Amino acid sequence: MRIAVLSGKGGTGKTLVSINLAAAAGSSTYIDCDVEEPNGHLFFKPKAVQVEEITVGIPAVDNTLCNGCRKCVDFCKFNALAYVKDSLIIFEEICHSCGGCMMFCPVEALKETEKVIGTVENGMSDQVRVQTGILNPGEVSGVPIIKRLIGESNPASKEELTLIDCPPGSACVVMESIKDANYCILVAEPTLFGAHNLDMVHELVELFQKPFGVVLNKCIEGENPSEKYCVEKGIRILGRIPYDAELGKLNSNGEIAARKSEKYNAIFSSLLKTVRQEVQHETASDS
Amino acid sequence: MKLAMPVNEKDMKTEICVSFGRSPYFLFYDTDTEEGTFIDNSAAASSGGAGIKAAQIIVDNNAGALLTPRCGENAANVLKSADINLYKTEGVSVTENIEAFIDGKLSLLDEIHEGFHGHGGN
Numbered sequence: 001m002r003i004a005v006l007s008g009k010g011g012t013g014k015t016l017v018s019i020n021l022a023a024a025a026g027s028s029t030y031i032d033c034d035v036e037e038p039n040g041h042l043f044f045k046p047k048a049v050q051v052e053e054i055t056v057g058i059p060a061v062d063n064t065l066c067n068g069c070r071k072c073v074d075f076c077k078f079n080a081l082a083y084v085k086d087s088l089i090i091f092e093e094i095c096h097s098c099g100g101c102m103m104f105c106p107v108e109a110l111k112e113t114e115k116v117i118g119t120v121e122n123g124m125s126d127q128v129r130v131q132t133g134i135l136n137p138g139e140v141s142g143v144p145i146i147k148r149l150i151g152e153s154n155p156a157s158k159e160e161l162t163l164i165d166c167p168p169g170s171a172c173v174v175m176e177s178i179k180d181a182n183y184c185i186l187v188a189e190p191t192l193f194g195a196h197n198l199d200m201v202h203e204l205v206e207l208f209q210k211p212f213g214v215v216l217n218k219c220i221e222g223e224n225p226s227e228k229y230c231v232e233k234g235i236r237i238l239g240r241i242p243y244d245a246e247l248g249k250l251n252s253n254g255e256i257a258a259r260k261s262e263k264y265n266a267i268f269s270s271l272l273k274t275v276r277q278e279v280q281h282e283t284a285s286d287s
Numbered sequence: 288m289k290l291a292m293p294v295n296e297k298d299m300k301t302e303i304c305v306s307f308g309r310s311p312y313f314l315f316y317d318t319d320t321e322e323g324t325f326i327d328n329s330a331a332a333s334s335g336g337a338g339i340k341a342a343q344i345i346v347d348n349n350a351g352a353l354l355t356p357r358c359g360e361n362a363a364n365v366l367k368s369a370d371i372n373l374y375k376t377e378g379v380s381v382t383e384n385i386e387a388f389i390d391g392k393l394s395l396l397d398e399i400h401e402g403f404h405g406h407g408g409n
């Protein structure tokens with residue numbers, strides 16, 4: 001059972017919800033797909049961490065073979081190649097590793113070389129397997145790291161409860177993160193801006209035809225534009241997390257509330273139960 | 288010498304464009320014949336790497352020098368490989384900058400910015 005947690009912007013509570021659900025479950029897997037700034041590991045503090053380097057294929061030129069036809073330069077939509085004074089210049093940091101230039105080169109002057117773009121860390125925190133994707137600064141895309149994190153080679157079985165902590169927004173990296181999810185949890189803040197961001201990810205999960213529900217975070221007395229949005233659109237509200245100083249303190253100290261506080265263990269256990277029921281309901285209605 | 292400049296319109300009275308890679312047009316001005324030619328910058332609408340492609344255009348048009356208010360690192364590397372010197376424009380007038388270059392009053396552009404990459408939501 002793979003559950004992706006997403007939101008239209010950063011700081012809404014994706015990590016808060018996903019780490020606490022993973023911790024409340026006891027035995028589970030937590031995957032941090034927010035590869036540009038993964039922070040779930042700061043809470044889990046995993047032990048016995050194994051690090052694997054993630055590479056992509058980029059072109060390297062043999063200028064003695066290059067005939068200056070410029071097919072590669074013209075092909076590259078990212079303009080990662082230039083041809084100056086009878087030699088080809090490759091801009092590695094611009095290259096998106098599509099491999100097209102190598103396919104188009106008529107004289108095989110371009111060969112693929114491996115470039116490390118980041119790492120995947122695997123460790124344990126009590127019964128939670130913690131997997132963290134880390135993209136090196138300046139790299140163009142975290143997608144190859146996310147593919148590795150959620151791909152076939154991931155040791156977590158499809159049945160095992162897995163929480164996927166997504167990057168913020170609704171761009172390629174988020175699509176890659178939710179692609180194989182059985183269910184999506186959208187986390188939303190009680191502001192107009194929050195409702196707008198909820199609308200963005202709502203559109204995305206509808207596009208991907210994923211079953212989903214909303215967790216309202218930072219709930220206070222009074223009007224909640226995100227709640228209003230859910231009511232208007234007929235979206236299932238899975239739970240509400242209060243705007244609470246105790247939770248804020250635990251979280252900012254890098255603690256996992258579900259492990260430190262009985263009150264929050266109960267809140268997240270209850271939320272997890274609701275989510276499990278929703279997933280089972282969806283699976284049942286699919287078959 | 289052939290001078291290249293990023294410009295806003297295809298007219299000698301136009302102004303120097305604040306951007307190099309995403310400038311709409313380039314002016315190539317021959318200081319010997321005193322003739323100017325304008326070409327469209329096909330790099331302007333690139334999703335990324337506009338500076339590299341724009342620099343390729345400057346190289347392919349055999350410019351000897353580029354007069355520009357600013358230039359990114361990648362574009363500067365392409366131009367450097369082609370031994371094209373970069374000069375920093377002063378003010379926005381095309382004709383005044385050409386005159387200043389001829390009089391040797393323009394200084395080399397030594398502030399190369401790191402570029403504005405990665406804002407496309409990859």
